[in-house]
């Protein structure tokens with residue numbers, strides 16, 4: 001472990017280690033992620049794996065260092081200049097922090113791109129006892145290694161069907177190359193031609209399509225035949241589930257879909273789930289409804305949003321009340337129809 | 338580019354070709370003819386040859402600027418990083434694989450301006466990397482703004498009435514931060530530059546080379562002629578083993594000394610890590 005002088009340096013060292021072919025990560029909270037955004041962008045551009053864990057606090061700015069919020073989703077998804085795709089994951093339990101970070105490294109290395117892994121104060125300051133299902137394997141690698149054929153005319157950023165280029169690491173024999181945060185051609189040399197930019201941007205985004213084959217199936221809870229569906233992310237998953245149970249005790253059924261993957265997402269599961277609901281509720285711990293905004297644009301749904309900014313936390317009771325309220329609306333609609 | 342300029346570029350390349358080091362050249366430098374950065378590039382080629390560094394183990398990390406273009410001109414692995422952030426990126430490379438020979442190159446804006454906060458930490462940790470700071474006292478790439486090493490009074494787009502902030506002295510900073518190898522050279526002195534780059538890379542620990550490297554395109558006052566007037570070799574009997582004395586000499590403005598200010602033996606970061614890990 002290296003204690004860096006600041007978050008820019010920490011993310012820089014992760015980028016450097018990634019360039020040298022080692023799995024590396026750093027962690028931060030809130031404002032630190034803002035400082036890392038230029039380096040994350042460089043990781044996207046120069047196709048270097050990085051894992052950045054952000055244990056969310058309340059914001060903006062220095063914000064509420066000792067309080068919880070889920071308000072860094074937007075910066076995780078969109079922070080940084082340019083058309084800059086990145087993997088965003090969010091753990092909903094401590095177990096998922098442990099297993100999910102392994103998946104984060106696998107994806108980052110295989111697809112040569114940064115992963116932002118969101119946790120929050122609730123998860124970060126909680127102690128739980130779990131059995132370990134999969135030990136961390138320090139020699140694990142998901143790198144796409146160049147074949148002898150690839151090395152005959154090696155292009156570090158060779159455009160392939162999946163967008164993933166075979167990756168030779170400094171210190172290995174066979175080829176030499178430079179990488180840059182400037183736009184570049186397949187060789188890695190700077191190139192600002194319009195067609196090169198189009199092609200390479202497309203390559204960087206195409207990796208995210210290919211990645212969908214490696215994503216875990218989302219988890220679905222509750223009554224399959226319910227009309228009311230919920231989706232949420234991160235630490236409130238437990239509280240929301242509890243709210244569903246309370247509503248169920250009063251005879252109101254509901255179901256929930258959640259995934260550790262925020263971007264990319266196994267979309268067909270979400271789409272099918274939403275198609276099977278008459279009403280969708282999205283509770284989350286921020287003022288804007290950042291996750292709801294993503295869901296609305298991605299699946300063209302019109303959910304009922306519940307925003308719990310800052311200190312307020314998602315309360316199971318309020319979730320239950322909302323489920324019951326929506327149930328009454330649906331019943332009234334059905335009666336008047 | 339005029340014909341004359343083109344001829345000068347070609348001539349400078351003929352010179353480069355003629356040396357034993359030509360196999361270390363990658364694509365043609367894009368610098369202006371006469372740019373101070375050519376000499377350290379040539380010096381690096383020669384140092385790589387002298388030190389027999391296998392290209393597959395050579396990583397050049399740079400910042401952004403004219404100086405930052407180095408990796409594209411050298412055969413080896415290159416990481417053209419972000420403006421001001423070459424040092425932390427290089428420490429990551431070195432941590433990940435200590436067998437790699439890591440050299441960092443950056444300009445004065447890059448290294449003591451935007452990235453000035455990283456130098457102290459790489460130096461005090463004694464990472465076994467070499468840092469070439471190409472100081473032209475101006476932002477070259479962005480066409481001539483005042484930099485943190487620009488002299489007072491310098492007129493530029495960002496200081497139209499003359500620079501009113503005192504310049505930083507990069508050699509003094511490196512000494513104060515605890516770098517274990519600190520030297521200053523002048524770009525016009527090819528042999529001196531090559532010799533010091535070779536020594537700096539051979540040094541175990543953080544080596545800092547301050548290259549006075551004029552920008553012929555934009556600098557009106559810091560020129561080959563002006564620097565030549567100011568510089569003077571360190572006294573022949575100077576020993577380069579006393580940091581306090583080195584600081585005094587590095588700070589001197591009349592004359593501006595060139596040569597090796599300090600060379601100190603001290604375990605590198607990686608050796609210290611190895612010492613800890615050997616206990617487990």
Ligand SMILES: Cc1ncc(C[n+]2csc(CCOP(=O)(O)OP(=O)(O)O)c2C)c(N)n1
Pocket residue numbers: 401402403404405420443444445446447448471473475476477478479484552
């Ligand atoms: C974060 C950021 N800010 C500003 C710039 C624009 N920029 C590019 S190079 C440069 C200054 C370069 O000066 P110096 O480091 O002295 O290098 P030189 O070109 O003189 O070798 C600046 C300000 C940038 N690329 N990135």
Ligand code: SF4
Pocket residue numbers: 367368369371372373374403404473477478551552553554555
């Ligand atoms: S602008 Fe100045 S620093 Fe840049 S290449 Fe030209 S002479 Fe060199």
Ligand SMILES: [Mg+2]
Pocket residue numbers: 402444445446471472473474475476477484
């Ligand atoms: Mg400069």
